[in-house]
Amino acid sequence: MSKKTYLLQDPETGKRAELEVRDGTLGPSVVDIRSLYGELGAFTYDPGFASTASCESTITFIDGAKGLLMYRGYPVNQLAEKSSFLEVCYLLLHGELPATDELETFETTIGTHTMINETMLRLFNGFHHDAHPMAMVAGVVASMSAFYHDTTDINNPHHRDIFAHRIVAKMPTIAAAAYKHSLGQPFMYPRNDLNYAQNLLHMFFAVPAAEYEVNPIAAEAIDLLFILHADHEQNCSTSTVRMAGSSGANPYSAIAAGIAALWGPAHGGANEAVLNMLEEIGSVDRIQKYIAKAKDKDDSFRLMGFGHRVYKNHDPRATIIREVCHKVLKDLGRVDSPLFELALKLEEIALKDEYFVEKKLYPNVDFYSGIIYRALGIPTSMFTVMFAIARTVGWVTHWREMIVDPDGRISRPRQLYIGPAARDYTDIDKR
Secondary structure, three states, X not given: OOOOEEEEEOOOOOOEEEEEEEOOOOOOOEEOOOOHXXXXXXXXXXXXXXXXXXXXXXXXXXEOOOOEEEEOOEEHHHHHHHOOHHHHHHHHHHOOOOOHHHHHHHHHHHHOOOOOOHHHHHHHHHOOOOOOHHHHHHHHHHHHHHHOHHHXXXXXXXXXXXXHHHHHHHHHHHHHHHHHXXXXXXXXXXXXXXXHHHHHHHHHHOEOOEOOOOOHHHHHHHHHHHXXXXXXXXXXXXXXXXXXXXXXXXXXXXXXXXXXXHOOOOOOOHHHHHHHHXXXXXXXXXXXXXXXXXXXXXXXXXXXXXXXXXOOOOOHHHHHHHHHHHHHHHHOOOOOOHHHHHHHHHHHHHHHOHHHHHOOOOEOHHHHHHHHHHXXXXXXXXXXXXXXXXXXXHHHHHHHHHHOOOOOOOOOOOOOOOOOOOOOOOOHHHO
């Protein structure tokens, strides 16, 4: 059977370009436009790349219309119910779910690589005490190439594995160090007897002067949140990691670039924006006022944490995390908190409001994750850092896939130039 193609013709020159249509396993087909410029001398124009497939990938699939998210073919709801974050890490990195011995080996490898170099730890003292944690984390991750430069040969498969294990293992330690620095508290070293989520909570909240017992409900919630945030296809930060990595830069620099991209309020900062919005609303009796503001197209106010650029229906992660959110609030005794009462009432009203239902502006994962993090005692400034810890494995997986892609080239988008035409320089005394 012949391949499907689109035929484009320049009406002025008569030149033609035949563009092949390529089908994936799932999702929309793509039109291969690589020959377009050579044949017709034209580029495509797609601001924000909303209709552009930048690569082939075998990692994550999203069907926004159906509210479907899959890692390596496994629906995220099944992984959230039956798996652990480190098992999902293994799945993303290796493409298949691990056998028992493979998972045990992987967990041991990650667990024994959580410490960071003492010199790296001292870098935190160079940051001002009120520096944003994301700034500290991005800076320290970028510095890792100076500590592990002997294993950053991107063409060496063994080096790529070492990098993957190191960055996944050390991100919680780096994040916790940033948090402790902001508090002026002593850094807490990781413990190999705790699992990934437990260890993170220990490094966040333990102090040398007292015993600290990890709350199992908190650890369970963190593990689930990390599963739901592990990857999300070619989002802004992941695309940034791929673009930075396409130049051949060391992988730590590529991850640092992804962290910087994630920091934006339209991306990883969305859950922080949710809490800021709730604090602006202030009380339950002001909700209707802000609902009206959100409906007013001339008002700059927006309900943060509702709707999603990709999902045109329910965010599947939100459906899962909503149950955990209510469980955490109940079990930790936070349901009587004014802020959480406000959040739950806003959720209730928005889910019933015809305007939001018609436009399918349902609460997304950012709405609930911020509430959970606040309930666990994690400050708003650390929300995006938590997102970065979870998303690191997705970034690494996409970076590894990009490095071995035979069609891989340095990323170099083009543009539609609308500036001045050619003009001559004017001497300064004649301007």
